[in-house]
Amino acid sequence: MLLRRASPAELGPAGDVTVAAYADFVLGPDDPYVARLRDAARRDREAELWVAVDDGVTGDVAGSGPGVGTVLGTVTVCPPGSPWREVAREGEGELRMLAVSPVARGRGVGTALLDLVLDRFRADGAHAVVLSSLPQMAAAHRLYTRAGFTRLPERDHSPAPHVQLLAFGKDLTR
Template identity: 55%
Template sequence: MEVGIRRIRPEERSAAGAVCLAAYEPFFSGAEDFYRERVRDVSRRDAEAEVWVAVDGDEVLGCVTYCPPGSVWREISREDEGEFRMLSVAPTAQGRGVGTALARACEEQARSHGAVAMALSSLPMMTAAHAIYARLGYTRQPDRDWSPAPGVSLVAFGKRLD
């Protein structure tokens, strides 16, 4: 599998939305149901942030929303930090390094914007994503955990960029 990482193209938005929804679907338990449409709406995220994709030929294997300085999609990052959201890998491509490659692309974007650290939030049960973050040097930051909606708790991770 030859994976390429790049900004999303308009014709890939629908496929990327489907990948996001498929990756997140196992984690929707009721309280997060309102979030389904936000997960699927790649066009809005790409207009208000930067959506990056992992592709193999014409197939979208995964995507991530990088939140540059000033983006309304930033949630917990401080001024000198980068942030990414909705790291999603198609179930058929999981375990192949796609998530790691997308996270690294976000780190490179953050560096290009002058960030010295990264911050992100995750659902507690997204343990496969947490393993990626740990391998990349992210650590839990419980003091930054938060709740975006009743019944939804998010855990925070951070990393210094070298």
């Protein structure tokens, strides 16, 4: 598995992986949030889109084009100034839309992407990393807890009617 900034050819497959990973958490294909999940190009323009790709497979497995590694997972890194930041404060990094292809689950893709984000913000001098998650995303919560994140209930928020997000954070100074 290789971790890198998404190439232009990987933006479409990264959007597809994000939609597939979030399928159980949206209100169906007509949910307006699906378009936001699919729009990897916008996330890459306004933040940083990173992908985990299979280094042994090229071709057309997960919607990839010829010569493009199969996108196994993706994460949006939201540096200071990014409009994608929701709960980060001064000196903190934020991540959004950590997504692993359903066919790649159990292979360490989510852990690898989360480690990449933590390393990225440590290198930038951030003192913490924060994120938001739906209450029903139990598998994601286990991943965050194993990585040392703790709940930040004072930062829970509701970005849309009937959507409640839980905040998590990890101190990078320890």
